[in-house]
Amino acid sequence: MQKTLRDSAALRWLVLILISSLLFSTYWFYDFYGGIKGLMEREMGISSEEYGRIMSSTTFANVIGMIILGGIILDRWGIRLAGLVFGGLSFLGAIISAAAVAGWFGDDKSTMLIWSITGRVLFGIGMEVVCVMVTRTIVKWFMGYEMALAMALNIGFGRLGTAMGMAVAPDLAAGGSISPAFSFAAILIGISLVFFIIYIFFDLKIDKQRSESGIVTEGEVDEEKFRFADFRKLITNRSFIYIALLCMVFYSAVFPLLAYAPDLLVNKYGFSYEMGSQGEFAMFGSAVLGTAFIFVLLLIFGLSFSMIPRSLKKNGHKLLSFMVISVLFLGYVYILRDVFSEWLVNGPKTASLIPMGTILFTPIFGSIVDKRGKAATLMMIGSALLVFAYLSLSVFNHVYLGYLGLISLGIAFSLVPAAMWPAVARIVAENRLGTAYGTMFTLQNWGLAAFFWGIGALLDFVNRHRLSDIEAETAAYDYTIPVLMLALLGVISAWLAYKLKQADKLQGYGLENPGITQ
Numbered sequence: 001m002q003k004t005l006r007d008s009a010a011l012r013w014l015v016l017i018l019i020s021s022l023l024f025s026t027y028w029f030y031d032f033y034g035g036i037k038g039l040m041e042r043e044m045g046i047s048s049e050e051y052g053r054i055m056s057s058t059t060f061a062n063v064i065g066m067i068i069l070g071g072i073i074l075d076r077w078g079i080r081l082a083g084l085v086f087g088g089l090s091f092l093g094a095i096i097s098a099a100a101v102a103g104w105f106g107d108d109k110s111t112m113l114i115w116s117i118t119g120r121v122l123f124g125i126g127m128e129v130v131c132v133m134v135t136r137t138i139v140k141w142f143m144g145y146e147m148a149l150a151m152a153l154n155i156g157f158g159r160l161g162t163a164m165g166m167a168v169a170p171d172l173a174a175g176g177s178i179s180p181a182f183s184f185a186a187i188l189i190g191i192s193l194v195f196f197i198i199y200i201f202f203d204l205k206i207d208k209q210r211s212e213s214g215i216v217t218e219g220e221v222d223e224e225k226f227r228f229a230d231f232r233k234l235i236t237n238r239s240f241i242y243i244a245l246l247c248m249v250f251y252s253a254v255f256p257l258l259a260y261a262p263d264l265l266v267n268k269y270g271f272s273y274e275m276g277s278q279g280e281f282a283m284f285g286s287a288v289l290g291t292a293f294i295f296v297l298l299l300i301f302g303l304s305f306s307m308i309p310r311s312l313k314k315n316g317h318k319l320l321s322f323m324v325i326s327v328l329f330l331g332y333v334y335i336l337r338d339v340f341s342e343w344l345v346n347g348p349k350t351a352s353l354i355p356m357g358t359i360l361f362t363p364i365f366g367s368i369v370d371k372r373g374k375a376a377t378l379m380m381i382g383s384a385l386l387v388f389a390y391l392s393l394s395v396f397n398h399v400y401l402g403y404l405g406l407i408s409l410g411i412a413f414s415l416v417p418a419a420m421w422p423a424v425a426r427i428v429a430e431n432r433l434g435t436a437y438g439t440m441f442t443l444q445n446w447g448l449a450a451f452f453w454g455i456g457a458l459l460d461f462v463n464r465h466r467l468s469d470i471e472a473e474t475a476a477y478d479y480t481i482p483v484l485m486l487a488l489l490g491v492i493s494a495w496l497a498y499k500l501k502q503a504d505k506l507q508g509y510g511l512e513n514p515g516i517t518q
């Protein structure tokens, strides 16, 4: 068979970087608000409920089926046009939000609020369809190659956007105005659209090659098109119902919390929104140098290890690797202890370590699921960890338990997505995956709509007697009840994962068997 562009590994990975940049920038825009919640409230004069309303508005059009409609449009128009239109929509939404907080439409509270919400609604439609489009593009280029790894890395790009958005936004707003943080995030989407336009040339070329070599092009793959009969079949499948509900409940307990996590750390444990005396650039520089140093050490270790004769390293090499990596990691922590000591008392920077950790752990758990299976069991464990995390962050008051809670949340946030998304591919036929992901994202948006807003509204309600003191910065928000409510979602997630395991036993998709992504 004639070779096409996707047969070159270098080109495949280049394509992944080009399209993942859209995920990086849209996740950044989605989540950077969390890092400046307190600043937004002060500058725009809004309450926690109103902040929650802005966050929740991201989902407004999606709860009434916009992602499914976007998926149908994607099937009809193809990756190039749909990518430009929906990527452009997310950019437009981001520009409107940035203009709103800069006071372009008027600087009174209600005008800023209305236009911020309008911007987020448009952004939300664009970004969710972009997510589905990027997944489709990965399948187009990586099917038969490193598809699971490509998907995990793609999510990694998104999480990096979330982490950096949360961590860097307060620095961008450090001049006393939130506007630069918004403009920067909007510009990032614009830059990633330029990358997408570069990708379009590769897409045109590969489609030409595929049609020349007799492989049907994307627009001609009829089975990929959305049909209502398939949709009906999908939503009456027991395993799919449980995994889709799990997606809704689990993500409702995680994504909204991220939008409040920095503020929770500031209010509950007295963390700060500002950095300490050491100077951010110096700290950033030492963090980058320290990370580069540890990579070089790992490389040297890897090279020297590969030179040891096989017979010598046969036994105990896993233990040796574990010991060396642990020593290197502890050395890393020791070298960067000043950086860590400053970061671990800063709300947005500490909260950003949650998505940062998932970049490493999601592919690790993904490969465990590949090799050992147990996807449904791992989803149960991940959900149980969520309960532990939220109990630590609500009913207890010790900061070390708080750190432990954040670590558990990070592990749960890696474990469940790593097991969930490949499991969908087991339950649903490949040519229906677009519809399945679109349906799951829609349900997820129902949950997000309720909880992005619900946490803020509940926060205002339980703190109603001291809101003026909180505004005057003489009192702090009490987050106990809102976080306890999320612990309940963890319990429901664990139950849904258990029901999924039972349904899988009946229907025989083999979610507990290895090789789930194949």
Ligand SMILES: C[C@H](NC(=O)[C@@H](N)CCCCN)C(=O)O
Residues within 6 Å of the ligand: 027, 030, 031, 128, 131, 155, 158, 162, 251, 255, 417, 441, 444
């Ligand atoms: C793959 C999955 N993506 C989603 O759930 C998107 N619908 C929403 C992304 C929102 C980013 N804060 C994931 O990120 O795990």
